[in-house]
């Protein structure tokens with residue numbers, strides 16, 4: 018689909034027409050990867066004043082939320098038809114995303130003869146100010162995506178791209194019988210997967226969480242770039258649900274300086290790159306790495322565990338200077354076997370349907386499969402379970418290091434063989450370096466395991482339960498000398 022764009026100079030009249038108020042600031046273009054952003058027109062200060070300076074006010078009727086799309090559909094027959102055929106369940110987060118994406122898709126829909134579809138609204142013009150290339154990995158070329166080989170982002174990107182393809186095919190299936198969709202989208206293949214990928218990237222990189230409207234897109238406020246040292250924040254007024262941008266307390270901002278918000282303090286570099294297409298240079302705080310976990314291939318309960326688990330099968334490792342911590346609800350479920358007391362049953366419900374139930378030591382724990390870390394507490398084999406968790410974690414970290422190492426040369430040589438956007442290369446290399454550092458710290462610091470759990474690996478090796486479980490008769494004095502061998506034996510036993 019050909020997207021028309023408007024120059025930035027047209028944003029001011031658009032804002033005036035739609036009652037957006039700018040106070041001492043404007044949207045301007047930055048000559049680097051940040052693209053457009055907000056900047057002050059004069060020196061501002063919030064020092065020693067009780068009322069924080071307001072910078073931007075956006076009326077509620079411009080906020081693009083699930084509720085707004087529903088309202089638009091009341092007056093737009095084409096949108097209504099589209100939502101009925103292909104809309105998501107607005108009560109679900111995924112449904113909200115899908116409805117907003119469909120709405121955005123309609124705004125960029127125009128026939129080659131210049132005819133547009135649907136009822137015009139402020140967003141029909143506003144989408145023309147949005148960038149048509151967003152540096153998120155879903156919009157990278159195949160060659161550029163190869164820069165991520167070996168990182169935690171690679172499997173997420175593969176999964177996201179196949180999800181986008183599935184969604185796009187489903188959209189075609191569900192809307193081929195609608196006359197206007199056939200004419201504007203499917204005849205001559207006017208609508209492409211790239212268009213769907215673009216609206217997904219718009220939603221991902223520009224949506225905000227608002228206290229009253231939920232996840233939404235807010236015109237003009239979505240021109241604010243991110244900084245870890247953000248000097249502004251946004252609020253939604255309860256009186257009229259309008260959205261405002263305010264200066265942070267106790268800050269001075271020079272005339273012409275950029276006004277930034279925070280896109281989230283706890284996001285990992287991979288999440289930042291995935292959702293926004295950049296990694297903040299100045300982010301020196303905690304670094305997080307989220308690794309997907311695969312069940313053990315020989316585990317007969319593997320499939321059932323994945324189905325029954327309430328959450329993501331991942332481990333989140335955080336490095337704050339030399340301090341390493343980790344968190345994984347799945348690992349504690351993953352390491353349990355039938356002999357330990359884990360059981361799966363398919364039961365018939367009162368309505369005749371069948372459901373998979375999970376039992377731990379005879380108790381139904383189907384609804385709390387993400388709490389095995391506490392469920393195993395005070396079990397006689399708790400030490401064994403903890404040791405299995407630590408061993409698997411150790412294996413997973415080392416496997417990821419190898420994966421990242423193995424691809425270093427190929428990635429380094431990529432840009433000399435194929436065309437890679439320098440900004441993509443810079444961000445991908447930054448991600449690789451930060452992940453390598455976290456992984457190395459995690460692997461080197463075997464002491465970290467002591468901080469992970471109440472009982473460190475070393476202590477666990479001395480645990481009577483572990484020794485008994487392994488049928489070994491190592492006494493305390495000999496433990497240290499035999500540790501290497503024990504480690505090996507335990508690793509063979511648990512891997």
Ligand SMILES: C[S@@+](CC[C@H](N)C(=O)[O-])C[C@H]1O[C@@H](n2cnc3c(N)ncnc32)[C@H](O)[C@@H]1O
Pocket residue numbers: 050051052053054147148151152222223239240241242243244292293294295297
């Ligand atoms: C909410 S939009 C902000 C407005 C955007 N710059 C534009 O031109 O429309 C988010 C996008 O801005 C860019 N961005 C925001 N903060 C950035 C930063 N600190 N460094 C680099 N790019 C940034 C990224 O492309 C991100 O996907």
